[in-house]
Amino acid sequence: MDLWSVHLGRVPYREALDLQQRLRAARRHDLIPDTILTLEHDPVYTRGRRSDPAELPFGDAWYAEHGIDVVDVDRGGKVTYHGPGQLIAYPIVKIDDVMRFVGQLEDAMVAALREEGITKARGRAADGRDFTGVWVGDDKIGSIGLHISHGVTMHGLSINIDDTTLEPFTWIVPCGLGGVAMTSVERLTARRGRIDCVRKRVTHGLADALGERQRLVTRDRLEKALAAAPSTVV
Template sequence: MDLWTVHLGRVPYSEALALQQRVRAARQADTIPDTLLTLEHDPVYTRGRRSDPAELPFPEAYYAERGIEVVDVDRGGKVTYHGPGQLVAYPIVRVGDVMGFVEQLETLMVDALAEEGIAARGRAHEGRDFTGVWVGDRKIGSIGLHISHGVTMHGLSINVDGDLDPFTWIVACGLGDVAMTSVLEQTGRAGRLDCVRKRVAHGLAGALDHRQRLVTPRALERALSATPSTVG
């Protein structure tokens, strides 16, 4: 089976969310195979279903002044930040064992970081608040999913060489004492996003036992045009 991998570049969050919904509808209808969207976002805080208002301690105007949008989403998890220099990957795939899939995502993220010389670890087994990938006691990668009719949406992010300051203006991931890190902070090397992106895509294809097929955004759009727009 194929895993379609579509690299979108830098995309506003609302635009990427709408595309995810269309891709999931197509996957639910079996008009496309499992699909991975990779991208970067404009600066945005997203609040998951378990978020508490206290996780954003400043007024939204404070964040708006800094060019950061605030969006409520239906994924699992709490508040997090996305921005340039961070890899975001949205696997829109059929799954049976959700926690098993989360652990697969952690493993492929750990493997991708190991190729950068970073010793990271997954912590989903320690409880859902610790889901993601960590370097020591610092978090470098996050996971948040939503499952509908057996198909995932949302996904993972890895801090590569973006600005980490926006994480300090929130209670990141609902953990008051969490500190974030990045590939750049750990290795001193910038410009590694494309390499990490390719390793994550390759790792997901392997985890799903799929053959990776690179698909352009235009080709994806042509496939989606044949699918009803209903989302679930």
């Protein structure tokens, strides 16, 4: 089976959320194959279902003044930040074992980071849901947050690539973990602009884990597939 891999470039969060929702409806009815979107976002904080107001201590208005939107979402997890210089991957795939899939995401992230020379990267889902993601020592470099409906995933993972992603994390309680520092590929390797290399490795690793063949698809091709779906489905 194919895994469609669609690179979107830089996309506002709400636009990507709408696309994910349309894709999940189509995937549920087997109108498209498993699909992974890769992209970067404009600056945004997203609040998952388990978020606490204290995780955004300065209030929505203060963050808006600093150019960061705040969006409530239906994924698991708590508050996190997305912005330019951070790799985002949203897999819209059918699964039957949530924790196995989380492990596959962690493994794909870890393998990609080790190719960058970050040999101490490791997934920590086994340590409890608050620690899901990828860590380097006590610092977190990658996050995972999912929502599953009718056996189809939405939302996904993020990896901090450039240091530009890090300061906004200091203005929140990231992932609900007080005192946790975030790190990035640039901080650990002194190399900037590695997002395309990491992106290609993550999508290739996930396709391998799912036993699927990665097929590069343009957004235009994807939109045509969605347009062909019955309006009552998408």
